[in-house]
């Protein structure tokens with residue numbers, strides 16, 4: 406089956422190869438020229454001036470200005486907080502939604518780059534924080550501008566509507582939900598296709614990584630409050646020690662992964678923070694656990710949440726906490742996200758298009774290494790085919806050197822995070838433009 410399908414794809418790609426190759430060379434050249442003329446300084450500006458989730462006020466204003474400058478794009482601001490939407494209508498045809506997220510992170514940049522951020526900003530709760538584009542969302546928004554400019558220039562080659570979505574607050578997985586709650590589809594058109602990309606430090610520059618099925622996990626943020634009964638540290642029998650009880654809960658949660666969840670179902674529970682107590686010889690009256698929960702399907706996600714409640718409450722009971730002072734598990738619903746499932750047919754179509762237009766070497770296939778999460782899937786409603794892919798951010802030589810024991814490649818959210826923005830913007834924009842040209846191709850004849 407697989408061999409036959411590949412053969413058919415090859416035959417199709419040979420038929421289409423000649424004109425597409427010429428177009429691709431022209432597209433690459435046009436994006437190179439635009440990088441020099443406009444995009445490099447725009448990217449530099451975004452990198453120096455990151456903003457935190459839901460307070461991306463200046464970034465949103467700049468993106469609105471950039472999209473307004475693209476001929477034919479109608480821009481609406483303040484969609485879902487700081488979100489911006491640009492609509493480019495170009496005759497009859499399907500609707501394609503293109504998404505770029507724009508928020509930075511509360512991280513103090515130590516990348517050593519000349520354009521490193523020195524920004525501090527009050528977050529949405531009023532707490533001042535250092536800010537850094539430590540996840541590379543500055544490449545996404547610059548790439549979206551690049552894509553809009555190319556699609557406007559190539560209007561004679563496609564027919565349909567493109568909706569450019571500049572999304573706030575991906576890092577707290579709140580922005581996509583909020584844009585949808587404020588009528589994204591009703592106001593700007595329900596898409597037939599939704600596409601987005603993320604720069605990836607672990608993927609070589611000049612390549613893209615796209616796979617069908619689950620590519621990002623469901624994530625939940627959970628707080629566990631473990632009450633105790635305070636006492637002198639020398640007389641533990643007179644109190645109930647929440648440090649001890651919470652420690653057993655931490656162990657029990659990992660036991661759940663091994664014993665409760667089916668072995669072929671991926672699941673992660675990480676206790677990222679454990680806070681309790683004030684002094685060596687005081688038994689505290691409370692411990693708090695901050696937990697992230699990851700799963701690839703709804704059943705596993707529900708089983709994990711129910712299991713966390715069962716283990717927490719019953720560990721409290723086991724050590725004699727009174728019924729009205731048992732541990733409490735709070736799931737922060739607004740900070741949860743569903744898994745991203747790439748549409749199989751659309752993934753295969755885009756892989757074939759990218760291989761045809763850029764050569765097979767652009768496809769970088771690798772197994773998933775962790776259970777990262779994304780809120781892009783909230784933009785992919787029922788009946789919409791969605792694909793979210795990764796774009797290379799680190800030169801192959803640097804990845805090879807790290808594998809050989811050289812300097813490690815800094816990961817996302819690290820203060821040392823440092824991707825090749827130029828390469829990411831160019832590859833992201835070239836592939837996204839190509840995807841739209843394919844999905845909105847004018848009927849022949």
Ligand SMILES: [Zn+2]
Pocket residue numbers: 539540576817818
């Ligand atoms: Zn991130």
Ligand SMILES: [Zn+2]
Pocket residue numbers: 540541542575603
């Ligand atoms: Zn990110």
